[in-house]
Amino acid sequence: MFELFAQSAFSGVLAGAYYALIALGLALVFGTMRVINLAHGELVLLAAYVAYSAENKLHLDPLASLPLAVAVVGLTSIAVYGLLSRIKKDRELNSLILTFGLGVIMTNAILMIWSADIHSTSVPWHHDAIILADLLFAMNSEVFFGVAGLVVVAGLWWWLEKTWYGRALRAVASNRDAAKLMGINPQFTEILSFAVAGLLASVAGIAIYSAKVIQPSLGHHLTVKAFIITVLAGMGSVPGVLLGGMLLGIVENLTVTLASSALQELAGMVLFLVVLLVMPSGLFGRVRRRG
Amino acid sequence: MSKFASVSALAVFAVLAASTAWSAEIKIGSQIPKTGNLARVGGAMSEGIAVAAEMFNKKNGKHTVSVLTMDDESSPAKAVAAVEKLASDGVVAFTGGYGSNIIGPASEAAEKMNKTYITSGGVATELTKRGLKNFFRINNSEGYARALIGMYTELGIKSVTVIYSTKEATEEVAKMLEKTLSAKGVKVTLHAFDPSTTDFKPIVHKIKLQDRPEAIAMIGYENDYVGILRAAKVLKPDIKNISGVWSLATSKMWSEFPDLMNGVAGTSTLSYPAEFTTPEAKEFAETYQRMYNKAPDYLGIFGYVQSMMLFQAAAKAQDAGTIDKGGISEELRKLDVQTVIGRVRFDQDGDNPEFTHRMGQHQDGKVVLVWPADAATGKMNFPAVPW
Numbered sequence: 001m002f003e004l005f006a007q008s009a010f011s012g013v014l015a016g017a018y019y020a021l022i023a024l025g026l027a028l029v030f031g032t033m034r035v036i037n038l039a040h041g042e043l044v045l046l047a048a049y050v051a052y053s054a055e056n057k058l059h060l061d062p063l064a065s066l067p068l069a070v071a072v073v074g075l076t077s078i079a080v081y082g083l084l085s086r087i088k089k090d091r092e093l094n095s096l097i098l099t100f101g102l103g104v105i106m107t108n109a110i111l112m113i114w115s116a117d118i119h120s121t122s123v124p125w126h127h128d129a130i131i132l133a134d135l136l137f138a139m140n141s142e143v144f145f146g147v148a149g150l151v152v153v154a155g156l157w158w159w160l161e162k163t164w165y166g167r168a169l170r171a172v173a174s175n176r177d178a179a180k181l182m183g184i185n186p187q188f189t190e191i192l193s194f195a196v197a198g199l200l201a202s203v204a205g206i207a208i209y210s211a212k213v214i215q216p217s218l219g220h221h222l223t224v225k226a227f228i229i230t231v232l233a234g235m236g237s238v239p240g241v242l243l244g245g246m247l248l249g250i251v252e253n254l255t256v257t258l259a260s261s262a263l264q265e266l267a268g269m270v271l272f273l274v275v276l277l278v279m280p281s282g283l284f285g286r287v288r289r290r291g
Numbered sequence: 292m293s294k295f296a297s298v299s300a301l302a303v304f305a306v307l308a309a310s311t312a313w314s315a316e317i318k319i320g321s322q323i324p325k326t327g328n329l330a331r332v333g334g335a336m337s338e339g340i341a342v343a344a345e346m347f348n349k350k351n352g353k354h355t356v357s358v359l360t361m362d363d364e365s366s367p368a369k370a371v372a373a374v375e376k377l378a379s380d381g382v383v384a385f386t387g388g389y390g391s392n393i394i395g396p397a398s399e400a401a402e403k404m405n406k407t408y409i410t411s412g413g414v415a416t417e418l419t420k421r422g423l424k425n426f427f428r429i430n431n432s433e434g435y436a437r438a439l440i441g442m443y444t445e446l447g448i449k450s451v452t453v454i455y456s457t458k459e460a461t462e463e464v465a466k467m468l469e470k471t472l473s474a475k476g477v478k479v480t481l482h483a484f485d486p487s488t489t490d491f492k493p494i495v496h497k498i499k500l501q502d503r504p505e506a507i508a509m510i511g512y513e514n515d516y517v518g519i520l521r522a523a524k525v526l527k528p529d530i531k532n533i534s535g536v537w538s539l540a541t542s543k544m545w546s547e548f549p550d551l552m553n554g555v556a557g558t559s560t561l562s563y564p565a566e567f568t569t570p571e572a573k574e575f576a577e578t579y580q581r582m583y584n585k586a587p588d589y590l591g592i593f594g595y596v597q598s599m600m601l602f603q604a605a606a607k608a609q610d611a612g613t614i615d616k617g618g619i620s621e622e623l624r625k626l627d628v629q630t631v632i633g634r635v636r637f638d639q640d641g642d643n644p645e646f647t648h649r650m651g652q653h654q655d656g657k658v659v660l661v662w663p664a665d666a667a668t669g670k671m672n673f674p675a676v677p678w
Contacts, residue, residue, distance in 0.1 A: 120517060122550070127524065212489050265485045
């Protein structure tokens with residue numbers, strides 16, 4: 001039983017880091033612009049398909065396709081911002097409708113360009129097994145992107161906390177007009193947040209292409225998963241995204257081991273509801289004071 | 292003179308009217324997923340339907356068919372809307388549909404309009420237990436379960452773990468395996484998984500440490516098979532065989548995932564490279580190759596068989612003058628034909644009691660038919676797993 005439990009926890013931690021990678025871009029844009037980008041999953045998926053094309057046409061390892069994916073997804077993400085910035089009234093609500101529509105368009109564009117077939121990398125290294133202490137099993141890509149998830153979360157947190165642009169982003173999120181009076185260009189800052197979200201989506205997309213299977217309808221599921229983790233974390237909290245992702249990953253995996261994998265998604269949703277009931281602002285969310 | 296002109300005009304009109312009735316263009320509707328999570332399978336079936344229309348129009352001589360297609364977006368509600376829209380466009384019957392949960396409401400919408408609905412995309416038993424008189428299908432869960440059970444029995448397997456998706460059709464096949472194999476004295480363990488599951492290591496780890504079966508049966512879809520096989524390749528459970536059902540023993544799966552497929556078995560209508568022996572099958576393969584520049588897969592074959600039967604029945608109903616009066620369903624019930632997938636006839640529920648699938652095994656880039664013995668194109672590699 002110990003073996004099962006240990007493997008389950010290990011898989012949960014790796015899954016959590018992977019979930020965090022998917023959710024970070026969504027959390028960043030929400031934290032800085034109060035916009036829930038419902039096309040985020042499709043951006044992640046777009047990166048995965050860029051990696052697929054790079055492997056098939058240019059014979060590149062998925063990891064080597066990162067610059068290409070960042071260029072394509074970064075530009076697409078900025079284009080999403082370009083459309084969002086045209087919304088003048090009720091931005092929070094209208095941005096939901098707009099990004100949902102963009103997600104549908106992107107899903108169908110992916111379907112038309114790459115067809116409905118399922119794909120995954122054929123580079124063997126990504127699927128070779130790593131065995132730790134003759135007890136814990138994983139694929140190379142899972143461990144690699146698990147560690148990458150931790151590094152990216154730490155890097156993003158450092159960037160937001162310690163650099164001028166990171167602080168500018170937080171200042172715009174806090175009070176756009178005051179930030180403007182301090183000499184910050186809010187529009188540039190918001191474009192920057194979408195560009196960074198595109199970078200994060202690219203890393204997540206390559207992780208999915210390397211360790212999982214991609215198909216055009218996956219984007220919507222990724223958005224839902226990212227949204228759950230973002231809310232679980234506390235809207236806009238970067239460390240919370242990592243913790244929320246890992247909590248979700250561990251709960252899901254333990255449910256499979258101790259009960260049934262048919263209950264895996266249900267367990268995740270129960271966790272989500274329990275956290276929201278007990279901590280309505282999420283695990284790391286700031287409580288908004290009235291007055 | 293004017294009387295003669297009137298009579299002549301009437302005669303010409305009568306001849307024209309008669310010839311129109313003689314050679315009609317029959318409109319057939321196809322509600323099928325072109326987008327959404329069933330887009331790939333819907334697209335493949337749609338190709339088979341188009342090939343059937345092409346061959347029918349070339350050969351029939353009297354009537355032609357035109358197929359109007361609408362995307363149901365892999366959604367039951369959209370499927371019902373598609374059936375209703377196609378009916379308003381004048382179609383007399385439907386071919387297509389994928390997914391038992393989608394085909395259910397779509398075929399009920401067709402039934403309300405007294406129009407025939409034929410499919411190969413929904414294998415759940417309850418579809419043919421609804422008392423619909425215009426619903427037909429050429430395959431069913433039993434045929435898939437029968438093939439797996441037959442292969443396990445022939446191999447002398449004593450214990451099987453079944454990993455199955457919680458969707459209706461997959462769960463049904465899993466329960467059939469459990470019931471029949473248990474009755475034969477085989478130890479069967481079931482593991483259900485949610486369709487959104489991507490990491491199968493916890494399940495496979497349980498199988499490795501607790502179940503310790505001789506064989507694993509995967510009842511799911513392509514992405515599930517890849518996830519299970521990847522997890523198994525990492526954990527390496529000590530088994531002798533790993534098999535599945537639809538969409539597994541295909542050339543597509545080998546070309547996309549060659550590292551995962553060698554030795555894996557799945558239901559299959561054809562060996563690969565495909566060997567088409569009958570004149571009809573050869574013509575079908577040639578037409579398919581010409582239209583799509585590739586060899587047909589099993590979904591295309593099913594789409595072709597169901598549609599060709601429907602077109603033939605519609606043509607007969609047209610000749611009998613009953614096409615708008617339930618005649619297509621009557622003609623389908625009379626059919627008993629040898630097709631590319633074997634014998635097809637329909638019972639009173641619209642099901643095909645003759646349907647039994649074959650088992651194919653991936654062997655170094657080929658799919659070799661290994662069960663039943665009379666259809667086998669080679670010997671089964673056993674024990675054989677991809678790791």
